[in-house]
Every structure is written in C-alpha cells, then in structure tokens.
Amino acid sequence: MAKDHYAPESRLRSPWGVLALVMLTGIALMRNGLDVSLGPPQPASAAGLGRPDPAAAAAHTMPIVKPLPYAPMSRLRIPAIKVDTPVVDVGLDSDGWIAAPPPRDPNLAGWYQNGIAPGQRGTSVVVGHVDNQAGPAVFYALGSLEKRQHIEVTRFDNRTAVFEIYGVEVFAKNGFPGARVYGDTGHAELRVITCGGGYSKSGGYAGNVVVFARLIGTR
Secondary structure, three states: OOOOOOOOOOOOOOHHHHHHHHOOOOOOOOOOOOOOOOOOOOHHHHOOOOOOOHHHHHHHOOOOOOOOOOOOOEEEEEEHHOEEEEEEEEOOOOOEEEEOOOOOOOOOEEEEOOOOOOOOEEEEEEEEEEEEEEEEOOOHHHHHHOOEEEEEEEOOOEEEEEEEEEEEEEEOOOOOHHHHHOOOOEEEEEEEEEEEEEEEEEOOEEEOOOOOOOEEEEE
C-alpha cells in the first residue's frame, strides 16, 4: 500500500502547529481490481465554503454551544451516507505524518489522538479510506455530503457531540491549505477527510475531500 504525502505550508514548534500545518499522512488508496469507473462522488459546488447559504447564515445567530471537556472518541455516524463506524486512535508515522487507519478494514476511521477531542474548543480531525483493493471503504460517499447535514460523534465519556456541516471541499494534495483546514476557528469544530479528486495508478488520488462541521449540540 503506497502513501500520499502532503507538503506542509510551514513547520511550527508547538504540537498544535505541527498538527495543523504538517498533516496528512497517506490516506493512500488503490483501485487495483476495482470496477468503479466514475470514482467516488466529489463535492457539489453548492456545498463549497464560499457559496451563499441563507439557512446556514441564520443558524449562526443561534447561541453558541458550550464546548465539552476532553474525552476520546469511540464511534462516528453520518446518517446521510449511512456511515456508522468504530474509530481507532492514530498518531504520527515515522515521517511525522498522521497515520491512516489500517486499510484492510473498510469500515474503520481514525482520530488523531494527540490533537483536539470532538466537542472540545478547537478543530478535531478524523481520517479514513475512500476505498481499498476490495472495493469502496468507509468514506467513499463523503464527497456527496451537503450543508446542514449532521455528523454524530460518540465519546468515551458517554457523551455524543453533534456537528452540522457547513462546507465540503476538495483540495489538491500539492499546496494543501493546512492552516485553513486545521486552524482554530474559536469554536468546537470537526474535519472529516478522505482521498478525492482525480486518480491515476502512478500517483494515486490527486487531492482530499474535506468536510467542515461545527458543534451544534451535545447529549
């Protein structure tokens, strides 16, 4: 299994700076043997961060949800694309990139355990494969998500953090905008990331699909 690496914009000394600007590891996925001629769905233009969304703008006038304390995550659900997956902790590999979850299990996501916990103030990051040699994997349909759909994260403190999507983008792996994707917005946020864009056997996927979501409730 090959790896795609994403060039950092810059390297900072703080642990969060390393997380924000040096990610990602190779969520490097291969289509060998797959009959997926059109590839995974890619984000619609209406889901982009810069597109007007009156309903989302109105939602920003609602009271801000109080962030949760730190607790690791155990499960992630995205009802709109029928994702209900366990989550494993991942760290950095020997090259200093975030490690992807094992590709042999198609229904598995990875949370960067040395970063922000989902529901905490800051930006928490979950990664997963779009496919493997056997076929589509957990985040194959990630690019089809739309604004205002929800992501639910179950934590080991028995709390559930509910996030609302406010943008879905695909970014080229060359010049990946780390600060924009991983930076602290002042809110409790979530990023869900998989491979996307064009594909070639020699270079793999050309980019990443990134889902931007903000905490809207807890239970």
